[in-house]
Amino acid sequence: MEKLVIATRRSKLALWQSEFIRDELKKHYPNMEITLQEFVTKGDKILDVPLAKIGGKGLFTKELEVAMLEGNAHLAVHSLKDVPTQFEDGLQLTAVTKRYDPRDALLSNKYSSIDELPKGAVIGTTSLRRRMALKLLRPDIELKDLRGNINTRIAKLNAGEYDAIILAATGVQKLGIENEVKYFEPISTDLMIPSMGQATLGIETTTDPKIVELISVLNDNDAQIESTIERSFVHTLEGGCQVPIGVKATIADENSVRVQAIVGMPDGSESISEEITADIKNYENVGQILAQTFIDQGAKDLLERAEKVAFK
Structure with a gap:
């Protein structure tokens, strides 16, 4: 061609x-x-x-x-x-x-971490997954919808509409705009599990x-392995971006892959989470197998209820 x-x-x-x-x-x-x-x-x-x-x-x-x-x-x-x-x-x-930084990040001109946020702080995010994670970490904060491209979202933060906002770290890093706010702090995947394929x-x-x-x-072979696991997990659960699902596969070494996953209600009132280490040779089946363990714990019912809440 x-x-x-x-x-x-x-x-x-x-x-x-x-x-x-x-x-x-x-x-x-x-x-x-x-x-x-x-x-x-x-x-x-x-x-x-x-x-x-x-x-x-x-x-x-x-x-x-x-x-x-x-x-x-x-x-x-x-x-x-x-x-x-x-x-x-x-x-x-x-x-x-090739995958970049898969973490979510807190951006703020006032506070350097989720722990520093005062009670009642206004956090901007429309992601149901991030809402769930934030409410699990800090049920006392207030969540406010946040739409628009990255630059628009940061402009809203700088205009004082939010105490902090949550964005994918990689998008901010690619555009080189970390310094447009006082604090740009990536959040550990142990605290906030990313979306499938993030970064x-x-x-x-x-x-x-x-x-x-x-x-x-x-x-990229490594990204292929990780994203196959994550996408298979979401596909088996029949979930999408209308429901709160976090899943992150990380190649630990040449023989194993670590997988973190969570599903739940947007308000954090209910959740199911697991972390496993699997044989990398079987990576094509790992996501489906892990999803089935979630299904056995009632994940599909939980996600159906989460979807109804999201569409209210």
Whole structure:
């Protein structure tokens, strides 16, 4: 092929990610023309309603998928945490890139940690998973919805609308904007388990064998193992971004992988959590097996109730 077209959202982070993948592909295919085609997705347009109420993070991928299916683009670059576990016919997840910092982070101009937050502090996040984790850690704080791109969210913090906000550490780090607030403090995954695939880029393509072969060179083996476990866990639970699910797989050594997982109610009133160490050779089955242990403890009923609360 002489040309590749990358479908991308227009946010600064989405453009950074797509430009990064374009540059990585150029290293492998220096003579190929690789261009970006920008889209505004439904998720970018609706900023006054929590994602869980309008269809979840798939709203950020739909327009890009249509462009690929209609032949107007060959691939799309996503934050893997935003990529649903099932795809439209004709599309697939072809590569995942090396993982960056998977943690969530607290950003504040007043307080350097969750422990320092005073009673009644106003924390900005719309993520049901982060809400659950925060309420488990600090049931005395107040949670307030927070939508918009990273820069918009930080601007709201700096305008004094929140005492602190929670964002994915990697997005702030990629844009190099940690110093726009006084405190940027990543949170241990022992305290706040990330979303599936957080800090990994997922490259979605058509199923065209030529495209798949071209893009597969970007796949990172470690990220592939970790994200397979995480996505299998969520898929088996039949969960998505409409419900509070955290799962993080971490390769411990050449033989084992550590997996942390949690599901629960957005207000932290109920939760199920597990941490296991599994044989890395069986990584393709680990997520499903772990999810079944959650199901045996009533996770599906818990998530159904959590979803009803989220849609109120």
